[in-house]
Amino acid sequence: MKITTLHADYWKMDGGVAFGVVPKSIWRKIYPEDENNLVSITTRCLLVSYENKHVLFDTGMGDKRGDKYYQYKFRFGNRGIKPALKKSANLSPSKITDVIFTHLHDDHVGGAVYHGDQQQPKEMFFNARYWCSARQLNWAYDSNPRESAAFFQDNILPLQNSGRLILIDKECRWDENISLRLFNGHTRGQIVPVISIGAKTVVFMADVIPAMASLSPVYVPAVDIEPLESIHEKETFLEEACENNY
Numbered sequence: 001m002k003i004t005t006l007h008a009d010y011w012k013m014d015g016g017v018a019f020g021v022v023p024k025s026i027w028r029k030i031y032p033e034d035e036n037n038l039v040s041i042t043t044r045c046l047l048v049s050y051e052n053k054h055v056l057f058d059t060g061m062g063d064k065r066g067d068k069y070y071q072y073k074f075r076f077g078n079r080g081i082k083p084a085l086k087k088s089a090n091l092s093p094s095k096i097t098d099v100i101f102t103h104l105h106d107d108h109v110g111g112a113v114y115h116g117d118q119q120q121p122k123e124m125f126f127n128a129r130y131w132c133s134a135r136q137l138n139w140a141y142d143s144n145p146r147e148s149a150a151f152f153q154d155n156i157l158p159l160q161n162s163g164r165l166i167l168i169d170k171e172c173r174w175d176e177n178i179s180l181r182l183f184n185g186h187t188r189g190q191i192v193p194v195i196s197i198g199a200k201t202v203v204f205m206a207d208v209i210p211a212m213a214s215l216s217p218v219y220v221p222a223v224d225i226e227p228l229e230s231i232h233e234k235e236t237f238l239e240e241a242c243e244n245n246y
Contacts, residue, residue, distance in 0.1 A: 001050035001177065001197045006084040008060025008111060009043035012074035019213070020222045030213045038074055041211075043107055045081060046204045047089055048195060050177060054091060055098045057193055057204050059111030059124065060084070064154070081111040082124065096125045100180070101132040102206035103190045104140045105150040113158045121158040130159045131174075133182060134167040135189030147187065147225055183208050185230030186221070194246075201246045208233060 015037050019027040024037075031039050046057040059081045061073070078084075085091045101109050112130070116122040140151040159165045168191065173179045179194040186207045195202045208230075213219055217234045220227045240246075 001048065001195075003195065003197060003202060004047040004049070004089045006045040006047055006056075006081065006088050007042055007078075008045050008058075008081045008084050009041075009079045009107065010075065010077035011041050011043070011061075012038035012076070013041050015039045017222045018211070020220045020224070020227065022219055027213065027219070031211065045084070046193075047085070047091075048178070049089070053097045054089075054095050055100060055178070056081075056085075056096050056125070056128075057100050058102055058108045058206065059099065061107040062110035062112070062114060062124075062155075064110070064113070064115045064121075065106075093124045094127055096128045099125050099128045099130050100174075100191060100193060101130070101136075102192065102204070103136050103187050104132060104156060105187065105207075106152055106155060107150075108206070109155045110152070113155055121154055123158060123162060128164070130162070130165045131168060131191075132165070133189035133191050134169050135182070136187065136191070137167060137189075139188040143188075144225065146223070150223075183233050185226045185228075185233045186224045188225070201244065203241065203246050208237070 012034070015024060015027060015031070015033045018039050033039050043060045045060060048055045048057070060079070063080065082093055085093065099112060112124050113121050114124055137156070140156060143151060168180055171181050177196050181192045181194060183190045183192055190206065190208065192206065192208055193204050195204070209215060210221065215238070217231045220230045224230045
């Protein structure tokens with residue numbers, strides 16, 4: 001088995017959004033901001049390759065929104081899941097067998113669909129099966145005023161229409177190497193994959209712990225829908241991770 005980190009996007013976020021109620025005078029010592037109070041973000045996706053499988057976790061934000069949308073993302077540097085796959089794993093999108101979305105926010109799922117000729121939506125990973133939690137899919141169509149701006153139907157409908165979107169109803173063992181856990185603090189039904197590689201366990205935390213600074217339980221992004229649940233989930237998971245040497 002080989003695990004590869006893919007850097008799909010580089011962008012910036014307001015520090016207050018990134019760290020919630022933690023005062024700037026504290027978080028800036030760990031994560032310095034620029035002159036506009038923005039902190040740098042890297043959208044990291046994960047590729048797990050073994051046997052005849054190439055399993056991709058998340059796809060980045062893609063590039064199909066208008067300039068008005070992206071001007072508030074403050075993107076910089078190279079971007080896109082396709083060039084990231086080529087650079088880090090020498091793979092084309094056609095080789096991906098499975099795409100597992102931790103959740104359906106635009107910066108995690110947007111790269112799975114692009115606009116082709118005449119702005120028609122097309123799948124980036126046309127040979128893959130797609131996986132997400134049933135609770136997250138339902139939530140994406142019926143969320144809340146704070147979170148609804150992160151969900152776009154043109155990210156989701158083409159995957160559903162492909163007939164290859166498979167829903168996860170509960171925590172499960174996806175195969176002999178990967179288990180899928182569910183978390184609810186950041187968004188309803190977020191998948192967290194637990195990967196066995198030999199005697200080691202690797203966990204892809206996605207937005208449960210979105211940055212190194214966020215290892216502290218109180219560093220909860222302002223966009224989390226249930227911040228107290230986020231704190232509880234992090235504390236519980238980190239105790240488990242320490243006990244089991246993840």
